[in-house]
Amino acid sequence: MKDKKVTIAGTDIEEVKKQNANSGLTYNQVKQLLAEQFIKKNKK
Numbered sequence: 001m002k003d004k005k006v007t008i009a010g011t012d013i014e015e016v017k018k019q020n021a022n023s024g025l026t027y028n029q030v031k032q033l034l035a036e037q038f039i040k041k042n043k044k
Helices: 013-021 027-042
Strands: none
16 A cells, blocks of 8 residues: 655645645636636727
């Protein structure tokens, strides 16, 4: 069995990476999407 990589606090690093990959848009991606929609809407 492969040893898990954990932090000093016991957090499973690989599990955190897996959950982050499946979490959806990042804060900066949302900001960019909203800015693009705002610009597109106001060009009319």
